Amino acid sequence: GQNIDQPTEMTATEGAIVQINCTYQTSGFNGLFWYQQHAGEAPTFLSYNVLDGLEEKGRFSSFLSRSKGYSYLLLKELQMKDSASYLCAVTDSNYQLIWGAGTKLIIKP
Amino acid sequence: IAGITQAPTSQILAAGRRMTLRCTQDMRHNAMYWYRQDLGLGLRLIHYSNTAGTTGKGEVPDGYSVSRANTDDFPLTLASAVPSQTSVYFCASSDGSGDGTDTQYFGPGTRLTVL
Numbered sequence: 001g002q003n004i005d006q007p008t009e010m011t012a013t014e015g016a017i018v019q020i021n022c023t024y025q026t027s028g029f030n031g032l033f034w035y036q037q038h039a040g041e042a043p044t045f046l047s048y049n050v051l052d053g054l055e056e057k058g059r060f061s062s063f064l065s066r067s068k069g070y071s072y073l074l075l076k077e078l079q080m081k082d083s084a085s086y087l088c089a090v091t092d093s094n095y096q097l098i099w100g101a102g103t104k105l106i107i108k109p
Numbered sequence: 110i111a112g113i114t115q116a117p118t119s120q121i122l123a124a125g126r127r128m129t130l131r132c133t134q135d136m137r138h139n140a141m142y143w144y145r146q147d148l149g150l151g152l153r154l155i156h157y158s159n160t161a162g163t164t165g166k167g168e169v170p171d172g173y174s175v176s177r178a179n180t181d182d183f184p185l186t187l188a189s190a191v192p193s194q195t196s197v198y199f200c201a202s203s204d205g206s207g208d209g210t211d212t213q214y215f216g217p218g219t220r221l222t223v224l
Contacts, residue, residue: 004151008149030208030209030210031209031210033212041217041218042199042215042216042217042218043152043199043213043215044215045212045213045214048210048212050210087151087152089151089152091208091209091210092209094209095208095209095210096154096209097154097209097213098151099151099152099153100151101149101150101151102151
């Protein structure tokens with residue numbers, strides 16, 4: 001079967017750095033997305049990785065290792081507004097998007 | 110303002126009733142999608158449409174139907190609602206062929222409760 005694993009919940013301190021991991025077992029791979037979803041709101045696009053390595057976009061970076069079936073989202077200089085759920089999604093060999101259940105990130109002052 | 114709108118925002122529905130959730134986008138995107146989101150589960154695709162006039166089944170299509178008469182609108186119909194269809198429903202669109210590599214843009218969601 002196809003599976004996306006993320007931690008259910010993480011807690012971090014304002015101003016710190018946090019890494020949210022995502023591992024996947026899918027039938028093939030055609031890209032990996034990270035979305036942010038604030039409580040009661042719609043998911044919004046953060047990043048897309050299709051090649052191995054690190055993609056940096058301001059305070060957010062996303063890393064991919066296709067051989068390990070692994071990605072992480074790195075958030076630096078955490079702000080209270082970063083409190084949200086972070087969704088990992090993988091495009092499989094059939095070009096279907098498979099979603100993880102999301103990681104709820106709680107930021108404390 | 111460009112984007113996706115959904116209606117209603119929320120709805121309480123008696124089991125057995127028919128319900129249509131509306132979704133409209135003004136970005137001229139080819140592909141549109143309907144998802145449901147339940148606590149502890151990832152987004153699950155119900156139905157999708159890669160272009161106007163065509164639709165396809167996703168992971169959990171049973172009990173739902175869709176139509177895509179034009180580019181902008183993609184309504185989702187529950188023919189006879191059941192309590193297990195209580196969920197938050199998101200409509201999304203993408204500017205591409207809908208092959209799963211496009212960035213998807215989501216509407217604000219409809220919170221549906223079936224009693």
